Amino acid sequence: MLKKWIKSILRYLVIMFLIYLSLISSSLSLAQEPSGLQIMINEDTREDGDDQISGSIFHLINKRGQKRIRDTVRRWKDYDGKDGFDEKTIIFFQSPPEVEGTGFLNWSYPDITKDDDQWLYLPALRKIKRISASDKEDSFMGTDFTFDDMGDREVEEDTHKGISQETFENKKCYIVESIPKEKGYIYSKKLVWVIDGEWIIPKTEYYDRKGRLLKHLKVQWHKVQGIWTWKGCVMKNVQSGHQTNIEVKDTKFNLGYKDDLFTQRTLRREGK
Amino acid sequence: MLLFSLFTPLARKPRHLWWGEKGNKFGRSLKLRPNFLTGFIVLIIFITISFPPLVLANLLGLSDLDPSKLYGKGYLKNETSIHTHSPHDVTKVKHIFHLELKYTLNNNLKFFTLARIFWDADNDIEDDKDLESWELYMDLRLKDIDLRLGRQQVVWGEADGLRINDIINPQDFKEFILQDYIDSRIPLWMARVDYYIADFTFEGLIIPEFKRNRFPRGGSEWEFYRPSLSPFLQLTREDNKKPAHRFKNWEWGLRVFKFIKGWDLSVSYFYTWDDFPIFHRNLKLFHHSLTLTVELSPRHHRFHVFGFTYNKVVGPLVFRGEGGYYLNKYLSTSDPQDSDGYKKRDYLYYMLGCDYHLFHNMDLNLQFIQKVISHYDRYFSEDNVQSSFTLFIQTDFLHETLKPVLLVIYGANQGDFWISPEVSYDISDKIQVVLGGEFFEGGSRQSFFGQFNSNDQIYCELKYSFDY
Numbered sequence: 001m002l003k004k005w006i007k008s009i010l011r012y013l014v015i016m017f018l019i020y021l022s023l024i025s026s027s028l029s030l031a032q033e034p035s036g037l038q039i040m041i042n043e044d045t046r047e048d049g050d051d052q053i054s055g056s057i058f059h060l061i062n063k064r065g066q067k068r069i070r071d072t073v074r075r076w077k078d079y080d081g082k083d084g085f086d087e088k089t090i091i092f093f094q095s096p097p098e099v100e101g102t103g104f105l106n107w108s109y110p111d112i113t114k115d116d117d118q119w120l121y122l123p124a125l126r127k128i129k130r131i132s133a134s135d136k137e138d139s140f141m142g143t144d145f146t147f148d149d150m151g152d153r154e155v156e157e158d159t160h161k162g163i164s165q166e167t168f169e170n171k172k173c174y175i176v177e178s179i180p181k182e183k184g185y186i187y188s189k190k191l192v193w194v195i196d197g198e199w200i201i202p203k204t205e206y207y208d209r210k211g212r213l214l215k216h217l218k219v220q221w222h223k224v225q226g227i228w229t230w231k232g233c234v235m236k237n238v239q240s241g242h243q244t245n246i247e248v249k250d251t252k253f254n255l256g257y258k259d260d261l262f263t264q265r266t267l268r269r270e271g272k
Numbered sequence: 273m274l275l276f277s278l279f280t281p282l283a284r285k286p287r288h289l290w291w292g293e294k295g296n297k298f299g300r301s302l303k304l305r306p307n308f309l310t311g312f313i314v315l316i317i318f319i320t321i322s323f324p325p326l327v328l329a330n331l332l333g334l335s336d337l338d339p340s341k342l343y344g345k346g347y348l349k350n351e352t353s354i355h356t357h358s359p360h361d362v363t364k365v366k367h368i369f370h371l372e373l374k375y376t377l378n379n380n381l382k383f384f385t386l387a388r389i390f391w392d393a394d395n396d397i398e399d400d401k402d403l404e405s406w407e408l409y410m411d412l413r414l415k416d417i418d419l420r421l422g423r424q425q426v427v428w429g430e431a432d433g434l435r436i437n438d439i440i441n442p443q444d445f446k447e448f449i450l451q452d453y454i455d456s457r458i459p460l461w462m463a464r465v466d467y468y469i470a471d472f473t474f475e476g477l478i479i480p481e482f483k484r485n486r487f488p489r490g491g492s493e494w495e496f497y498r499p500s501l502s503p504f505l506q507l508t509r510e511d512n513k514k515p516a517h518r519f520k521n522w523e524w525g526l527r528v529f530k531f532i533k534g535w536d537l538s539v540s541y542f543y544t545w546d547d548f549p550i551f552h553r554n555l556k557l558f559h560h561s562l563t564l565t566v567e568l569s570p571r572h573h574r575f576h577v578f579g580f581t582y583n584k585v586v587g588p589l590v591f592r593g594e595g596g597y598y599l600n601k602y603l604s605t606s607d608p609q610d611s612d613g614y615k616k617r618d619y620l621y622y623m624l625g626c627d628y629h630l631f632h633n634m635d636l637n638l639q640f641i642q643k644v645i646s647h648y649d650r651y652f653s654e655d656n657v658q659s660s661f662t663l664f665i666q667t668d669f670l671h672e673t674l675k676p677v678l679l680v681i682y683g684a685n686q687g688d689f690w691i692s693p694e695v696s697y698d699i700s701d702k703i704q705v706v707l708g709g710e711f712f713e714g715g716s717r718q719s720f721f722g723q724f725n726s727n728d729q730i731y732c733e734l735k736y737s738f739d740y
Contacts (some may be wrong), residue, residue: 096701142672
């Protein structure tokens with residue numbers, strides 16, 4: 001009788017212990033999975049150097065296979081709030097001949113309510129034009145990228161939710177749904193694939209205002225000077241059939257760029 | 273296009289006196305004949321486009337220099353236009369070869385030249401063909417100073433389509449104001465110095481060369497309106513005298529600009545010669561023949577321009593403005609009590625503008641322009657206050673391959689206006705076709721646009737661009 005009682009007590013203890021263990025392990029695994037917001041913060045705060053130069057060749061291909069090419073050189077500097085700036089970018093177009101010499105200067109600020117300051121040097125006018133940064137939804141030089149796609153959209157501008165995980169190119173990947181807070185924005189949502197640990201984005205899907213897939217972006221990454229950076233990408237508009245391929249070359253980081261490189265002076269100097 | 277260039281259509285126009293009635297327009301007969309000089313020029317162009325930069329380097333005597341540092345680009349373009357009214361005669365058949373070369377010795381020294389060759393079978397310029405090295409300069413960069421020496425264009429101001437402070441270079445009016453300013457500004461030999469200190473930029477200009485504006489020759493469809501003379505009046509005209517080449521006759525200017533709290537601001541001063549001549553008048557009465565002879569002596573005079581510009585972005589709007597106070601400007605007068613036909617006055621010339629990004633890829637640009645003459649005299653040929661408006665709309669489709677634009681300029685004083693619609697299509701990165709029209713309406717024969725009421729035309733341009 002006593003033996004039977006002891007056996008039942010032990011049985012219950014083992015069951016209780018197993019239940020306790022499973023509860024502990026599940027709470028631990030929940031605690032290890034970052035939220036959608038944390039994933040995007042990790043991506044945004046990934047090491048990207050203090051400054052950078054790179055050349056980009058844009059191949060614009062329509063659905064009939066006809067190709068146009070844009071060749072640019074881009075310089076960028078991260079201010080991280082210093083002197084009231086978030087970052088500065090200056091881009092010059094080297095081809096085709098019609099746009100050669102065109103320069104674009106952008107100053108962005110940490111305050112997301114403050115618009116970027118932008119200037120465009122037009123060789124055909126021989127002068128610098130001030131432009132409004134409100135047209136971030138416009139196509140960048142006729143490509144499938146908008147100015148916002150090309151720029152550094154702030155994490156706080158969207159609401160992020162982790163929706164699933166999958167294995168992408170043999171790596172664990174989080175899929176985050178990002179919905180813009182701004183009403184009437186060009187995209188109703190984006191699905192962003194983020195590789196765990198490396199916090200780089202190999203794939204993004206963009207959905208139009210009606211919730212239909214508009215375009216998708218696939219990015220090839222590589223490390224330069226220990227920093228993850230684009231090697232190339234393909235952005236395809238599935239609705240129009242147009243796509244833009246970008247080859248990125250000659251990337252260098254941490255060159256010690258001075259502030260006066262990112263001024264109208266450089267636009268005047270590099271232009272005619 | 274090469275074959276078309278060899279067999280250039282030619283049209284014969286009657287020559288007219290410089291002064292007097294415009295005469296009748298004759299119907300034109302088109303003749304086609306091979307033109308060996310044209311063919312030779314075309315052959316040179318073909319070689320230039322086809323062969324690597326080393327050929328050009330050798331031709332230009334740069335063979336000892338590194339050809340990989342030489343960059344060239346240019347285009348071949350045909351512009352053809354016809355009148356919209358019967359008999360729909362051809363008004364222009366123009367071929368242009370444009371070449372730019374840039375040699376970058378190092379980060380601090382760069383050389384640039386730009387040449388344009390054009391030949392026009394159906395225009396009124398003095399020569400059917402013109403070969404001219406338009407620009408040739410050297411860029412030298414030092415730590416806080418940039419120096420540009422040579423024959424060049426310098427552009428000041430915020431206004432689009434008009435020149436308030438953008439008067440550094442004279443202008444070619446052989447096609448009225450239809451040409452882009454980049455093509456109609458006449459380059460000058462000058463030195464331009466930019467000095468950067470703190471967040472300020474100081475720009476200084478020294479211009480030893482004087483060139484006047486270039487006007488359409490007599491009989492051209494773009495010749496400015498002149499009233500007919502009384503039969504009792506005779507007119508003689510002296511040659512236009514240029515200022516002597518002396519240091520005291522050099523033009524010079526200074527501009528300072530800075531970006532402050534979202535505003536781009538600049539102030540400027542320019543001491544210049546008027547590129548428009550003022551006609552000094554001398555009247556002589558011959559009693560025996562009862563004729564009055566008017567002697568006109570075109571002269572150029574100096575004046576001062578104090579200028580300012582600003583721009584500021586507010587949301588989707590860009591506010592722009594520009595003003596110039598012209599001091600001691602000579603204005604023509606028809607006052608019979610005035611012995612020499614001109615008076616010195618000051619005037620304010622300004623523009624208030626706004627760029628608005630309407631929606632996806634569509635931009636709207638509005639400008640209000642006004643000129644106010646101080647101490648106005650009723651015998652001046654201009655109104656005391658002259659106002660005009662400009663409207664410019666542009667957009668693009670098909671990933672920026674199709675670009676329609678519309679420009680409208682309205683002169684409020686005379687009620688005349690100019691409408692210029694245009695559509696360009698990029699067949700490829702190298703080939704572009706353009707269709708457009710120029711329409712002049714309203715006003716009277718004496719008004720700025722109304723005088724060309726019979727010149728309404730449509731045009732087509734075909735352009736092939738290249739680089740290496």
